[in-house]
Amino acid sequence: MISSPIWNMFEPANDFPLLKEVQNVDVSIIGGGITGISTAYFLKKAGLRVAVLEAGKIGMGTTGHSTGNLYLIIAELLSSLDSKYDEEIIKKVLKSRASALGTIEKIIQEKELDCDFSHQPMYLFSKDKADKIEKEISISSKLGISNAEVANDNFPFEAKKILKYPEQAQFNPFLYVTQLAHKIVSKECQIFQDSKVEEINKLDSGSYNLKTEQGSVFSRYLVHATHTPKGIDLKFDTTLGPYREYALAAKLNNDNYPSGIFWEYSGKEKFSFRSYKRNGQRYVMAVGKSYKVGQSQNNSELLESLESYLKEKFSVKEITHFWGGQNYKPADLLPSIGRKSEGENEFIATGFSTDGLIYGSLAGKIITDLITGNKNEFEEVFNPLRVNPVKSAKSFTKETLNVAKEFFKDHILGSSTEELQKLKIGEGKVMEIEGKKLAISRGDDESYRVVSANCTHLGCIVHWNDLEKSWDCPCHGSRFQPSGEVIEGPAMDDLFNVSDNNEQIIA
Ligand SMILES: Cc1cc2nc3c(=O)[nH]c(=O)nc-3n(C[C@H](O)[C@H](O)[C@H](O)COP(=O)(O)OP(=O)(O)OC[C@H]3O[C@@H](n4cnc5c(N)ncnc54)[C@H](O)[C@@H]3O)c2cc1C
Structure with a gap:
């Protein structure tokens, strides 16, 4: 079993260059996922100069x-939207979402992308949660979305209640974006x-200057297409819950x-599968076992x-790949x-849950319209500056309390050098040595890797992920290599590498 998604196994690696010089453009985009590349597509079409x-x-x-599934509903289901809006x-x-799905399909045709796009039905089903499916059937009907109840004898899996949405779609998300x-x-x-x-600098002129190790970009507009905001951002740090699941x-x-x-x-539990x-x-693939980043005791067990x-659902010959993903x-x-904030030329697209292939494409269009001054009919609904305090208060408090609990639990509890x-x-384990919380792991060559256990984002203590061999922050979802380098999440800086800076601690 390979630790990698299957999407990139059919095409050679991308050959995009490394930034080595100074660029002057209209818009700089940080992040080359579906959001960043879709935004670049729309901006280019609008005649702007772009650097991703x-x-x-x-x-x-x-x-x-x-x-790689493209569907109109959302992962949290329409019943949860119905209870809030x-x-x-x-x-x-x-x-x-319907318009973004249509746009993806048009782009595939226009640019002749060979990314295995096809229309497919979507099924929601359950053996023991018939009421959940019934609720979705009733809300979908109320909202006038095309859906149908399917009889269980026509369905290949054991189920008490089945809901079908026709004409959804699937593609290979990696091929779509790279092509x-x-x-x-x-x-x-x-x-x-x-x-x-x-480094991101705002200049006196109001322009932005981004620095990479070897290059630099100046631009009038800046788009953060990094999935989650980078650095400290009070709004998103308290209202976005980082979750991870395996495939x-x-x-x-x-x-x-x-x-x-x-x-x-x-x-x-919720499981999703497709071929x-x-x-x-x-191939057939399955996704599930969602957990809050850094808060699972045993990640290997989740995968098992x-x-x-x-294996219960299919006659499996061989498990070929596994991978993890964050939302x-x-x-x-x-x-x-x-x-991102009033009056600034800085834009953001985040909080996609597991629905971001459609939202990422939609974000490209909305942000381009905001930059070019075109009215977009959806800009208000997704406006990052919207105020929705009453309706989101319960979840807001839940996420914040959870963060606080992890923060204090880890700062109070100690551990021993034995x-x-x-x-x-x-x-890997967090240990307290000479009053310092250290995140210590042991590599294949038996050597110890010692890094500071405090996440560089807001200081929470990282937890060891036994499956993916990474240090994961339970507060806001930043993840780090055993040697401290940032893998993903809001942290900008690596964990301080104690092994490289203090040899005696691992002697
Ligand atoms: C297991 C799983 C299954 C999912 N399935 C579906 C699905 O079927 N349908 C669906 O709609 N959604 C699905 N999603 C959600 C969807 O994949 C995401 O919402 C979407 O891909 C987000 O796209 P993005 O471009 O915003 O982020 P990304 O694809 O993560 O791109 C952000 C990029 O920013 C880069 N970056 C970060 N920091 C920096 C920096 N400092 N400098 C430069 N670059 C930086 C990163 O390297 C990354 O490549 C799934 C998610 C998971 C985890």
Whole structure:
């Protein structure tokens, strides 16, 4: 089993360059996922000069770790929207998602992208949560969305209640983004990868200057397409909950690869599965076991339990791939797309939950309209500066209390140096040594990696992720390599590497 998503196994690695010089453009975009590349596409079309800066590889952030399903509803389901919003807003959300899905399809045709797009039905079903599905059937009907109840004898999986949404869609998200990036890259639309933005400066002129290790970009407008805001941002730090889940891909012993998007509700869990075929190779994949980042005791067990689920459903010949992916759930259930603060030329798109392939594309259009001064009918619904205190208050408090609990629990509890001796290969533990909280892990070569245990974002104590061998922050979802480098999340700076700076501590 390979630790990688399946999406990038059919195409050679991207060959976008590293930023090495100084660029002057109209708009700089940080992040080369579906949001960044879609925004670049729309801005270029509007005649603006653009530079995209991607820290890793284009399309290989969360976009390349998703499941590639495109659907009108949202992962938290329409019933949760219905409990917070009136019909007019819910209809606007659905209309915006329908229009973005249509735009994705048009872009695929216009640019002739070979990304395995197809229309597919979507099924929500359950063996033990019939009431949940019934509620969705009733709300969908009330909202006038095309849906149908399916009889269980026509359905290939055990279920008490089944809801079908016809004409949803699927694609390969990595191929969509990288091929689109290749089609738009030009003198006016420059795309750089391996170019992490390390510094953002606002100049007296009101322009922005971004610095990477080897280059620099000046622009009048700045778009943060980094999935989650970077650095400290009080609004998003308290209203976005970072969650992570795992995905598996497998080959089957037979041809029973399902057609469609399947979401199963079982007890408190939700699982999603689909098939994928390219170059004659077929896979089924499943996603599930969502948990709050840094707060799972045993990540390997989560993956094992997902594997059992997949094996119960299908005759699995071989599990071929596994990967993890992160999402940020907004307290008020709606993403934030638009101007970051009043009167500034800085834009953001975040809080997509697990629905961001559509929201990312939508964000590209809304942000372009805001920059070019065109009215966009959806800008108010997703405005990051919207005030919705009453409706989101409960979730806001829940996320904030959870953060505070983790923060204080970890600062109060101590641990002992004896544990250092007991640490096995592949394990990691936070220990208190000489009054300092250290995050210590042991690599394959038996050496200890010692980094500061305080997340560089807001100081919470990181937790060891035994499956992905990373230090994960339970407060806002930043993740770090055992040697301290930032992998993802709001942290801008690496964890302080004690091993490299104080050899005696690991002697
Ligand atoms: C397991 C899983 C399954 C999912 N399935 C679906 C699905 O089926 N359908 C759906 O609609 N959504 C799905 N989602 C959600 C969806 O994948 C995301 O919401 C979406 O991909 C976000 O796109 P993005 O471009 O905003 O972020 P990303 O794709 O993460 O792109 C952000 C980029 O910013 C870069 N970056 C960060 N910091 C810097 C920096 N300092 N300098 C330069 N670059 C930087 C990162 O390297 C990254 O590549 C899923 C998510 C997960 C976790």
